[in-house]
Every structure is written in C-alpha cells, then in structure tokens.
Amino acid sequence: AQAAAASSDGFLQCLSASIPSQLVFTQSSPSFTPLLKSSIRNPKFFTPSTVRPLYIVTPTNASHVQAAVVCGRRNRVRVRVRSGGHDYEGLSYRSERPGEAFAVLDLSSLRAVRVDAQASTAWVDSGATLGELYYAVGKASNLLGFPAGLCPTVGVGGHFSGGGFGMLLRKYGLSIDNVVDAVLVDAKGRLLNRNTMGSDVFWAIRGGGGESFGVVLSWQVKLVPVPATVTVFNVPVSASQGAVDVVTRWQQVAPALPDDLFIRVLVQQQTASFQSLFLGTCDALLPVMSSRFPELRFNRTSCREMTWIQSVPYIYLGSGSTVEDLLNRTTSASVFSSGYKATSDYVRQAIPLDVWANIFSKLAQPNAGLMILDPYGAQIGAVPESATPFPHRAGVLYNIQYMNFWPMAGGDGAVQTKWVRDLHAFMAPYVSSNPREAYFNYRDLDLGENVVVGNVSSYQAGMVWGHKYFKDNYQRLAMAKSQIDPDDYFRNEQSIPPLSNSK
Ligand code: FDA
Structure with a gap:
C-alpha cells in the first residue's frame, strides 16, 4: 500500500530542483547496480530476491541531503542512509518488506576528515571510513589516536551511531564516549547541531542506532593520547x-x-x-x-x-600491510x-x-x-x-x-x-x-523486528529487540525519537519507534 501511495515521479521532479541529476540514479541507470554493490559487505543481500532501492542518491553537500529528505517525505519515498554499508543485516540498502518504496542516500562522497592536532579534536564526515579517520589522525600526530573498530572499511556513520569499539576500548571507551558535537539533518530537512538538536537527541544519536533519528552528516570527536x-x-x-x-x-x-x-x-x-x-x-x-x-x-x-597508526593495519590487515592501505575503501x-x-x-x-x-x-x-x-x-x-x-x-x-x-x-x-x-x-x-x-x-534480526501499526513502528513490539540492545535506555530513546521524528519517517526493521509523553 505504501508503494502504491508513493509518488516516484514526484520524488524525482522534486529532487531535480535541488540536486544535480548526475547524483541521482534510477534502477534503469547503467551505474545503478555497480553503485548499489559498491559497499555491500554481506553479499547474501545482493541476490535477485533482495528488495532493492528504487533510487540511489549520492549527495556531495548538506543541502542535497536536506532536499532528499524533504522530497522523500513529500512523495512518500523513504530514505535508507548508507555510510560504509557494513550493516550485518544490510538494512542500509535493502528492505525486508517487499514493495517498500525507498531510496538509498549513499554518503560515500561526504567523507572529509579535518584534524586539529593542537586542540586534539577532529571533524569527520559520516561517509569517511574508520581507515580514513585513523590515517588523517596518524598524519597529524604520532601521539594521537582514536578509539573505534578494527576493520578500516567500516563507515563512520553507522559505526558511531551504534557505539563503536576496538583495541582502545579499555583505555578510552567507545567512539561515542568521545563525540562532542554532531551535525544532523532531521525529518523536516533541518540542519541541526548539538545545541539546536537538543540534549535528548544529541544523547540518542550517540549509540541509539543508525537510521532512527535522521541523517548524521558529521561528528566532532576528541582525539586521545597514545604513546610514541x-x-x-x-x-x-x-x-x-x-x-x-x-x-x-x-x-x-x-x-x-x-x-x-x-x-x-x-x-x-x-x-x-x-x-x-x-x-x-x-x-x-x-x-x-x-x-x-x-x-x-x-x-x-x-x-x-x-607506532599506534602502524598497529592499526598490522592488526587487521596483517604484517605485510602499510598505513596507506587504510585508505583502500574496497579491500578485497x-x-x-x-x-x-x-x-x-x-x-x-x-x-x-x-x-x-x-x-x-x-x-x-x-x-x-x-x-x-x-x-x-x-x-x-x-x-x-x-x-x-x-x-x-x-x-x-x-x-x-x-x-x-x-x-x-x-x-x-x-x-x-x-x-x-x-x-x-x-x-x-x-x-x-x-x-x-x-x-x-x-x-x-533474529532478536526481533519492528511491527508497523497505523504507519508508525510499535513501541511495544520494539521492546523485544530494544531491551537487548539498550536495556532501560530503550524508553528514553523512544521519547527522543518522538521529539525529532514523531511520524516515524526514518525507519527500518530495527529503528527506534516513537513514544510520546502523552501515551
Ligand atoms: P551502514 O552504512 O550499513 O549503516 C549501518 C546502519 O546505520 C544502517 O541502519 C544505516 O541506515 C545507518 N546509518 C549509516 N550511516 C548513517 C548516518 N550517517 N546517519 C544515520 N544513520 C546512518 N563494530 C565494532 O564496534 N567494532 C569492530 O571492530 C567492528 N568490525 C567490523 C568488521 C566488519 C568486517 C564488519 C562488516 C562490521 C564490523 N563492525 C564492528 C560492525 C560495524 O560497526 C557496524 O556494522 C556499523 O553499523 C557499520 O557502519 P557502516 O556505516 O559501515 O554501515
């Protein structure tokens, strides 16, 4: 029913006002399939029966992301956000639900890393890989590092959204324990930072899971000291x-x-x-x-x-690897x-x-x-x-x-x-x-999946998986969701359902 209600033509027409056409791919475009495949890490979700996106949009600046959300919402086309594509269940580029009308917002072109070694901070865009982040930190100083996962091709966007841990977790905790600011595009297409999104939403995006609260475009992190x-x-x-x-x-x-x-x-x-x-x-x-x-x-x-930066490829890619290998986004x-x-x-x-x-x-x-x-x-x-x-x-x-x-x-x-x-x-x-x-x-997804009731994911049904991932924080996440996206525009099979105070 949702697919029938979606206006695909309307979506494309709306996008054309704000996004250069070469950044929008329909299923009939020759580049569509290679692009879809480009960051799929679990090929069991690249089969003829996989429910695929109708469109892929590859924004090169924030306004493109804002436009995609506004146009998607207006025309009942959902967006699934993809940063590094490493989701174990492929939810950044496929749906479990046949007929779901959705576009993939592929952030791989938004991947700048700006390190301020003096201040020991960095701004990193969600489309960067962990390898690109580590590389930039290592170039800036051999006495700074960052706590995140081992695999260099993992995307910052999904990884930070879910927590993020690696070899520095006992010394410095999770990636999100070291995030100090972020830029978010919400379901209204607004561009928000830590102050303007509010403390509940800023709390929620740091570990409450990708997709649920909007599109995080970039993150400001504290870098951590490492010995020479x-x-x-x-x-x-x-x-x-x-x-x-x-x-x-x-x-x-x-x-x-x-x-x-x-x-x-x-x-x-x-x-x-x-x-x-x-x-x-x-x-x-x-x-x-x-x-x-x-x-x-x-x-x-x-x-x-x-050095710490040498240890990163050594541990994950093996003794013959080099620091430059961290920049390879398509490890074979x-x-x-x-x-x-x-x-x-x-x-x-x-x-x-x-x-x-x-x-x-x-x-x-x-x-x-x-x-x-x-x-x-x-x-x-x-x-x-x-x-x-x-x-x-x-x-x-x-x-x-x-x-x-x-x-x-x-x-x-x-x-x-x-x-x-x-x-x-x-x-x-x-x-x-x-x-x-x-x-x-x-x-x-064996842990549970959302049930959509009246076009909104059910809070009650979400508890089944939500308590396993978040324990008592599930409820506060659902309240943050209801502040920032009460209509449940951003959703997938395991996104946080909205829970308003009045319910
Ligand atoms: P992907 O793009 O698939 O996104 C994952 C989810 O987040 C999707 O629901 C997506 O819609 C959403 N999302 C993505 N970008 C978003 C954005 N900018 N804003 C809002 N939502 C967004 N983990 C770990 O903690 N330590 C580790 O060492 C490893 N190692 C590892 C190795 C390998 C080979 C794999 C495949 C995975 C890991 N992981 C891991 C798990 C990894 O942290 C997890 O899969 C991340 O969600 C992947 O982030 P991507 O951006 O690559 O995924």
Whole structure:
C-alpha cells in the first residue's frame, strides 16, 4: 500500500530542483547496480530476491541531503542512509518488506576528515571510513589516536551511531564516549547541531542506532593520547597446548588488567589466538604479562613494537600491510565474497571450564564458525549505563561475537547460519539474561523486528529487540525519537519507534 501511495515521479521532479541529476540514479541507470554493490559487505543481500532501492542518491553537500529528505517525505519515498554499508543485516540498502518504496542516500562522497592536532579534536564526515579517520589522525600526530573498530572499511556513520569499539576500548571507551558535537539533518530537512538538536537527541544519536533519528552528516570527536611506541602481539594456543584452560583463565584476567593492556581472543577451529595492543614498550609489557597472565607463557619474541597508526593495519590487515592501505575503501579480503551470519552476547560471570570444553567441541564440527571475545572493564565499564544509549558497562566481563561464513557460490549458508543459531541457543545459561544483552552494531534480526501499526513502528513490539540492545535506555530513546521524528519517517526493521509523553 505504501508503494502504491508513493509518488516516484514526484520524488524525482522534486529532487531535480535541488540536486544535480548526475547524483541521482534510477534502477534503469547503467551505474545503478555497480553503485548499489559498491559497499555491500554481506553479499547474501545482493541476490535477485533482495528488495532493492528504487533510487540511489549520492549527495556531495548538506543541502542535497536536506532536499532528499524533504522530497522523500513529500512523495512518500523513504530514505535508507548508507555510510560504509557494513550493516550485518544490510538494512542500509535493502528492505525486508517487499514493495517498500525507498531510496538509498549513499554518503560515500561526504567523507572529509579535518584534524586539529593542537586542540586534539577532529571533524569527520559520516561517509569517511574508520581507515580514513585513523590515517588523517596518524598524519597529524604520532601521539594521537582514536578509539573505534578494527576493520578500516567500516563507515563512520553507522559505526558511531551504534557505539563503536576496538583495541582502545579499555583505555578510552567507545567512539561515542568521545563525540562532542554532531551535525544532523532531521525529518523536516533541518540542519541541526548539538545545541539546536537538543540534549535528548544529541544523547540518542550517540549509540541509539543508525537510521532512527535522521541523517548524521558529521561528528566532532576528541582525539586521545597514545604513546610514541605501542606493542602488539598475537599468540596462538591450540587445544592440545591447553587452549581451554587458558581461555577459561583469560575471562578473569583480561577485564581486570591495567587499562593500557587489551587482550582479545579469536577462537576458531581448535585454536585460541590471543591478540593484543599494549600502550607502551615490550619492556614495560613483559612484567605485567608474567605477573598477571603467566598461563599464556608470553615472552619477548612475541612482541612487535611500532607506532599506534602502524598497529592499526598490522592488526587487521596483517604484517605485510602499510598505513596507506587504510585508505583502500574496497579491500578485497576474501571475507567480502562470502555471505555471513553473526550475533553477539555479553558475559557477566565467567563460563566454567567444562562448558568451554563443550564449546570447543562445537567449534570442531564441520562447517563451524568462529568466536571473538573482546574484554571490557576499565574505561568502557566506568561510564554510567545511562550516560549514552549503550548500556553494556559496569560488570560486563566481555563481549562475544559469533560468526560463520560461506562462499556465495557454494550454497545459501543454511548450515552455517544454523551453527550460529544453535551455539547462541546453547550459550543461553552462561551469558547475560533479563534481558539477554546484544551489541547493536552486530545487528541480528533474529532478536526481533519492528511491527508497523497505523504507519508508525510499535513501541511495544520494539521492546523485544530494544531491551537487548539498550536495556532501560530503550524508553528514553523512544521519547527522543518522538521529539525529532514523531511520524516515524526514518525507519527500518530495527529503528527506534516513537513514544510520546502523552501515551
Ligand atoms: P551502514 O552504512 O550499513 O549503516 C549501518 C546502519 O546505520 C544502517 O541502519 C544505516 O541506515 C545507518 N546509518 C549509516 N550511516 C548513517 C548516518 N550517517 N546517519 C544515520 N544513520 C546512518 N563494530 C565494532 O564496534 N567494532 C569492530 O571492530 C567492528 N568490525 C567490523 C568488521 C566488519 C568486517 C564488519 C562488516 C562490521 C564490523 N563492525 C564492528 C560492525 C560495524 O560497526 C557496524 O556494522 C556499523 O553499523 C557499520 O557502519 P557502516 O556505516 O559501515 O554501515
């Protein structure tokens, strides 16, 4: 019904008054498909049955974004905002709902990064990648860094909207903990900053999830101090070398380490790889490791000293990579030719050894996936739960991400998807409960989807997934939504529904 009510001609005509025609693509344009595909990171959402946009608009300045929102609203064409396209469920460029009339607002041309090293701040546009942000910070100073995710092609827009964490999370928290201002285009097409959007909306856009509150065009961030030398290590421990014991021990050790030491674990097949960033030299790291985590049998040969900016590509892209590789927006890593399924959990009480032994047996199954364990504690846990929408703070030992991949040419991923769902079900007794918490940026539609009632997403139905991502902050998010977008123009399958005070 919505599609029938939409006026596609009206939308295009309206746009033509404000946006150069070469920035607007219809399905019949030869560039449409390559452009749509350009930043899709989960190719399972690029199939003939995928519900695609009617248009793609590639704004090159703020007024184009304002016009797209105003024209879309007037003509009942919704917009889905895409920055880096890394959404796990593809919600920035596809819909679950056949017949939905929508345009993709692709922000990849709005990607300036302006660093003020003197003030230790930067303005970064949403269409920039994390790699472009890191690169600009590294160029400006080797003593400044920024806490955000590991993968350099992730878009700033979606990442900051959902929280954003990486190797600096124990020292400096989330990306959004370091955001000090932002520019937002709201559902009326107004251009707002921190003061003019108001404190509730400014609170909500920092972690309350992308799409819900409008289009964030840029963010001002505080940069953080990093030492001239950092130390990186990656120590694999196989099951036969005692991986089950070392992982069990890690659960107690990693969240309680000094804040300049971060040790995550990647568990795949029968090996646990302990991957670390230490904000200091190898000489300073060695005594900490031998006193706090002797079980890892860490020694000097595993230390790699470098600058912080060098550590970024080294950790994610491997030892042969360079700082310039951070600027590559289309990394050809094989993971991007594979479909994947992922979900997440939070652990608040260490999981017993025998359960870990059982988990390892599941990782040995045919077509098994992997687990990534990111330790919390220190700064990320020191921020009060209500300070930002992201509620997974004090008391969290670590975040688990479950992932499984399959080659798109080799099937529909049913077996691999089932493996993730089965492991997630198995883990229920050992992870957080009431609600069972999950990380918004590892979006999973299995956790629940919006139900639209009377052309507005239902607050009640949204609670099912909303409490998992946001706990008690869900209600305040819904009230902020009702201030800035009461008609629910900006929406997707997991956007915040409006809740007015009067209801
Ligand atoms: P995308 O453009 O797909 O947007 C995601 C959501 O935000 C969509 O709903 C979209 O509509 C909305 N949105 C996008 N831009 C917006 C804007 N400007 N204003 C309003 N809404 C907007 N996470 C993490 O915390 N740490 C990590 O290390 C990693 N690593 C990682 C690796 C890989 C390979 C992937 C695929 C993903 C991650 N992530 C991650 C998860 C990542 O943070 C998450 O997928 C982000 O939402 C991606 O942001 P993009 O802009 O790329 O996505």
